[in-house]
Amino acid sequence: MTLLITNIKELLQVRETNVTVIKGADMKILPTLKNAYLLIEHDTIVEYGSMTDCIDIEADKIIDASGKVVLPTWCDSHTHLVYAGNRVQEFVDRINGLSYEAIANRGGGILNSAEKLQNISEDELYNQSAERLKQVIKLGTGAIEIKSGYGLTVEAELKMLRVIKRLKKDFDVKVKATLLAAHAIPKAYKNNKEGFIDLVVNEMIPAVVNENLAEYIDVFCEKGYFSLEDTKRVLEAGRQHGLIPKIHVNQFNAFGGVALAVNNDALSVDHLEELNTEDIEALKNTNTIPVALPSCSYFLSIPYTPARQLIDAGLPLALATDYNPGSTPSGNMNFVVSTACIKMKMTPEEAINAATINGAYAMGISNTHGSICRGKKANIIITQPIPDYSYLPYAFGDNLIDTVIINGQTV
Ligand SMILES: N=CN[C@@H](CCC(=O)O)C(=O)O
Ligand SMILES: [Zn+2]
Structure with a gap:
């Protein structure tokens, strides 16, 4: 043909x-x-x-x-497309004055999505996610990375990753799976973060690797979530099992997560709404690509990743959606490209490079x-x-x- x-x-x-x-x-x-x-x-x-x-x-x-x-087609290297239901009420709560942080602190946010996901069947989760995938393909996405991280128990993380595996099998687009094991501290471990990290390291990672369900390991390295020490432990455990690090870092605070990720040979460092000169220096002459998520900045009204600083320092930059129910309920890469130009002062050429070949690099597929x-x-x-x-x-x-x-x- x-x-x-x-x-x-x-x-x-x-x-x-x-x-x-x-x-x-x-x-x-x-x-x-x-x-x-x-x-x-x-x-x-x-x-x-x-x-x-x-x-x-x-x-x-x-x-x-x-x-x-x-x-x-667009290469969307950072999504949480597999999730249950929505968080529209939190959207309304934020309009009425609550912050993303305050919502998370009262048990909403990621924990809200985790509860919904734990209570939904694998088939229903697949159906909801497949609908979203169909929609983003129509919008021009031809390769996509999808993270777990709304399970927060071994069983529920496996459920998410099995759904990603089914999407991979049923759709022609390239799908890459990431174990975002340490996304938030589950309620059951509220006062025992170490215990949760033990679970991630000793049970979750081996179980996921045993079923060959993920290629990447990710951590939400952020104040109130996972510290540098926690992040190091999870990334190292993932690497020992053959998973390649990617990381959520510098979304709200910059405290050394970028250098830590680079030192662990991370393929990408994602978010970077807060960035300092040490972070930029750490990224120079490495194989780690920064990934900006402008739709997240738009939706949460937080700063945009300083694309000009990164590019003007000679670094590569990829653009992705961050499609998820809490901070970015949109998987539209066309909007990402526009917003990068309008708000981050990227030229159309830079934005298209960032959303195609560099997005592919951030998923390890830029040879194809x-x-x-x-x-x-x-x-x-x-x-x-x-x-x-x-x-x-x-x-x-x-x-x-x-x-x-x-x-x-x-x-
Ligand atoms: N920042 C951490 N994780 C997701 C959002 C999580 C959520 O609010 O559900 C993100 O990349 O923005
Ligand atoms: Zn994300």
């Missing part, structure tokens, strides 16, 4: 060689080809080029993309996803007719996506 997309107004993120991450000043460069074609065979990009060289190419199916922009490159997966967005690719972030809130192709198949 071959699919030929013709008359593409502009083909974005075209890479002749397999670049896997884009850093610093290079993020301002988005290679494109105007008046282009793209040829897909089965699930793979096999060729692209100028329309003037397309004359002799035959294909089983042709899509005319006149006036339209074509780009790789995130750019238009021969041999990579045919995961493609075709936009509606638009004047220019900068129109994507400009027209924030509009859905400008016409067609999504995953592994060569139109969704």
